[in-house]
Amino acid sequence: MTRRVASALGGAALAIAVAAPLGAQGLVAAARLAGAPVPFNEGEQLVYDVKFGVLKVGTGHMRVLGIDTVRSRLAWHVQFTLRGGTFFYKVNDVYDSWMDVRTLNSLRYIQDTDQGSRERERRYEIFPERSNYNEVAKNNRVMPSVPDPLDDGSFLFFIRTVPLEVGKTYEFNRYFKPDRNPVTIRVLRKERVKVPAGTFNAIVLQPIIKTSGIFSEGGQAEIWLSDDDKRMMLQMKSRLSFGSLNLYLRSYRLEAPADAKDSTIPDDTTPPP
Numbered sequence: 308m309t310r311r312v313a314s315a316l317g318g319a320a321l322a323i324a325v326a327a328p329l330g331a332q333g334l335v336a337a338a339r340l341a342g343a344p345v346p347f348n349e350g351e352q353l354v355y356d357v358k359f360g361v362l363k364v365g366t367g368h369m370r371v372l373g374i375d376t377v378r379s380r381l382a383w384h385v386q387f388t389l390r391g392g393t394f395f396y397k398v399n400d401v402y403d404s405w406m407d408v409r410t411l412n413s414l415r416y417i418q419d420t421d422q423g424s425r426e427r428e429r430r431y432e433i434f435p436e437r438s439n440y441n442e443v444a445k446n447n448r449v450m451p452s453v454p455d456p457l458d459d460g461s462f463l464f465f466i467r468t469v470p471l472e473v474g475k476t477y478e479f480n481r482y483f484k485p486d487r488n489p490v491t492i493r494v495l496r497k498e499r500v501k502v503p504a505g506t507f508n509a510i511v512l513q514p515i516i517k518t519s520g521i522f523s524e525g526g527q528a529e530i531w532l533s534d535d536d537k538r539m540m541l542q543m544k545s546r547l548s549f550g551s552l553n554l555y556l557r558s559y560r561l562e563a564p565a566d567a568k569d570s571t572i573p574d575d576t577t578p579p580p
Contacts, residue, residue: 343411345383346467346538349373350563353539355554356503357391365391365398367554369463369540377405377414387460404460410435411465413483416458431458433483440483456483462514466492467538471510473497482516491515500531502541504556508534509541537561 348371355367368388375384382405389400405415412435419428430443433456440452457465462482469477471494478489493513500509509531528545532538543554 343409343468345411345464346536347371347464348562350560352560353556354558356557357389358553358555360551363391365389366557374408375405377407380414381408382406382414383408383411383464385460385464387463402460404458404464406461406464407435410455411457411461411468413456413458413461416460416483431483433458451485452483453480453485453488455481457481458483462490463540466512466514467532471512471532473510487517495529497534498531500541502556504541504558507531507541510534 351371353369356363357365357367370386372384372386375382385404387402389398391398401419403417404413407414413433416431431440432443433440435456438452438454439449441447441449473494473496475494477492480488482488482490495511495513497510500507512530514528530543531541533541539559541556545552
């Protein structure tokens with residue numbers, strides 16, 4: 308996998324005083340009572356085959372790790388990981404987002420990328436109430452943001468909550484870096500799609516962000532969401548100048564097992580019957 312492939316994919320996401328003593332299950336229950344309705348649960352894990360053209364080059368995961376706290380707010384902790392590459396070039400990227408359970412606004416975003424010989428971590432603290440953010444590694448310089456901010460990872464979870472109508476175009480001025488707005492979502496069509504995890508009814512979107520990455524206008528990326536109440540990402544395809552980069556859902560788990568002792572779930576999951 309080349310550095311441009313890895314960068315393009317990367318460029319692809321309350322009541323604490325009462326809830327904290329209750330442990331992880333109490334935090335989730337408090338979030339459900341106080342938070343916005345969402346189609347995902349603690350313990351959800353979506354596993355993807357990542358292909359560059361016809362070659363499988365890695366594995367991706369989208370996870371809902373559970374409920375965490377950020378500055379005394381309950382927050383969904385969601386994560387996207389990418390591992391793979393070739394004999395000469397390896398990738399191990401982790402993207403973590405924390406979303407306020409009530410508003411789904413981004414509160415914290417961490418990019419931890421290891422691509423070839425280049426390692427980099429970028430940590431953002433995002434303050435919706437002030438409409439600003441800072442990048443911790445850059446001397447905490449305060450930068451202007453937007454009302455109701457979202458980062459790369461949280462956008463993919465947020466769009467699952469939005470009613471979508473074929474033929475319509477939606478614009479959101481919510482990306483936390485103002486110069487990347489608006490984020491445009493075109494709802495292209497509905498179709499039946501087959502991926503390694505099974506065959507699903509899907510709604511197909513084209514997201515466009517003002518960036519040079521996979522969601523740029525030139526990238527012509529398309530995302531297939533399951534056309535049901537879960538809105539899982541089934542596959543993603545892009546057409547870039549140096550080739551196509553695609554993700555295909557291989558397996559999924561919609562919530563943690565009932566007897567799970569924490570919100571971590573194994574990497575090897577299989578779809579329910």
